[in-house]
Amino acid sequence: MTAAAERGGPPPAGTRPRLGFIGIGLMGTAMSLRLLERGWPLTVWNRERPALDPVLAAGASEAGCPREVAERSDIVLMCVLDTPAVEACVWGEQGVAEVGAGAGAGGGARLLIDFSTIDAGATRDFAARLRARTGMGWIDAPISGGPSAARQGALTAMVGGEAAELAAAAAVLADLAGNVTHMGPVGAGQVTKVVNQAIVGSGFIAMAEALHLAEAAGIDAAALPACLGGGLADSVLLQRIYPLMQRRAFDPPLGYARQLLKDLKAVKGFAHGLGLSLPGVENAAERFGAYVGQGNAMADIVSIIRLYEQERQAGGAAAEPLPVIDAHQHFWDLGENHHPWLCDAEPIPFRYGDYGALRRNYLPADYRADTARHRIAGTVHVEAEFDPANPVAETAWLERLAAREGLPTVCVAQARLDDPEVAAVLAAQAVRPMVRGIRHKPRAAARPEEARRGAPGSMDDPAWRRGYALLSKHGLSFDLQTPWWHLDAAHDLARDFPETQIIVNHTALPADRSVEGLRAWRAALAGLARAPNVALKISGLGLPGQPWPAAANVAVIRDAITLFGADRCLFASNYPVDSLVGSFDAIMDGFLQAIADRPEAERRQLLHDNAARLYRF
Known part of the structure; x- marks a missing residue:
């Protein structure tokens, strides 16, 4: 009927x-x-x-x-x-x-x-x-x-x-x-939907490939639906989806790439259960699988055309660089959202000094311009000191941004662990599809000689630890930003909560580059490295008032990898914050120089695989 x-x-x-x-x-x-x-x-x-x-x-x-x-x-x-x-x-x-x-x-x-x-x-x-x-x-x-x-x-x-x-x-x-x-x-409706998704998934790929062919051949790609209307090639997909692809109109999203990939996998499984082979569906699933694998799980399904753009741009390259997951970056729109440190008139004390250049919007188009030389396969957005009164709003904004722009891929969200309401905040953050972990900077002393254990708001604080104890319930990791002179407390935290993965930010902040300062930093890292549930982001190595010091930083990077191992270190840019001290190219090139003598398998771990594993891409 x-x-x-x-x-x-x-x-x-x-x-x-x-x-x-x-x-x-x-x-x-x-x-x-x-x-x-x-x-x-x-x-x-x-x-x-x-x-x-x-x-x-x-x-x-x-x-x-x-x-x-x-x-x-x-x-x-x-x-x-x-x-x-x-x-x-x-x-x-x-x-x-x-x-x-x-x-x-x-x-x-x-x-x-x-x-x-x-x-x-x-x-x-x-x-x-x-x-x-x-x-x-x-x-x-x-x-x-x-x-x-x-x-x-x-x-x-x-x-x-x-x-x-x-x-x-x-x-x-x-x-x-x-x-x-x-x-x-x-059950008959679901079986019918399997057939529907076989047509839709294959059709999206057909539209992307038709557009890719038209643009590469130099014809008027926008005129194609009118030209082919009424012929055998005409369809709702051609008249409705193709124009969105051609205009790169990805917002609001029709649906998420991960959802269509899920459906295409279901079609494959259903067909295999009937003893059928469907090469067109197999190809569509492979194409969407490749796109989602680049960090586009939450991108609009129409944006699959980007996969073909990337492949065309890479077509003349002599040697393809290794893929990179940038494990620490930030976006902000100061017209839409409130970040007190960026929006309020009074600046905060900042390790790089004057940060006035950051008081501007920084969005995926800016990031792509900064990283154009490199093969960025995905990014981890780390909370950017959003208005603490509504931390989940930052996550919701990032999801909308990712659906529209394809970045970021996943995020580390904000929650104040010593807040009496932290349980509700963690529960709300944990159900967001992009959230992989939490960051809340514990209280820290300004200098090594001032470091004391047991301070309120520190990693020893019982209230802070009660909030931290809830992370494992939600399967969340913890991004820890603290200077190296508090890594003894970090070691105890890792020991007491072995089920929670800790990812130390910014190489534990080796700002003192004196012989004594680096010796103390290495000793603190070595102590923390004994905890198996701790990894290290190699980032934040700029020094105030000078360009990114490549020669000195190469040595620091190599020391960090030696202490933690290639399987527990990961590249991160801290962009745009570290744009105050160096271009993305300078930071990336310095890291590549530091790992150039390592086997390709280890370089791939450091640039991509460790981040993909730790942040569950």
């Missing part, structure tokens, strides 16, 4: 089922706003609390967990990332299934509509178990069309489930989708 649902007005007041929506991401936000505009009462929940703001402002009410959504709804809608996410929302702690037996008879939900794209076999299993436990029905209705179509009620929905339950869901589906097709029993 195929039915483009009737388009009347909203259901009459008093007859509308109460709706709940779990998963307020790109699609969930657009669908929720559409339902609210159509007059549906809506209760919402999302794992990442800040994403709820637009729908709450539009009139939705908030639930504290998926179970509460089900208790306060007649029909639960769900749109989350993948099969494990659906399982967690339904069967996890405080999940939908905890609404109990008799759903629909005593005020709880009687039907769940899953708009996610997940495994068909898992869907059938989840549906049978949920009905047995609660009496609740299940419709799988994966969708296609993107956020813009959702806002217009013009999605395509591929539906699996019982006809009677589809009838109960018809009014809701009619307000979201212009094309609703019942493909069979539960």
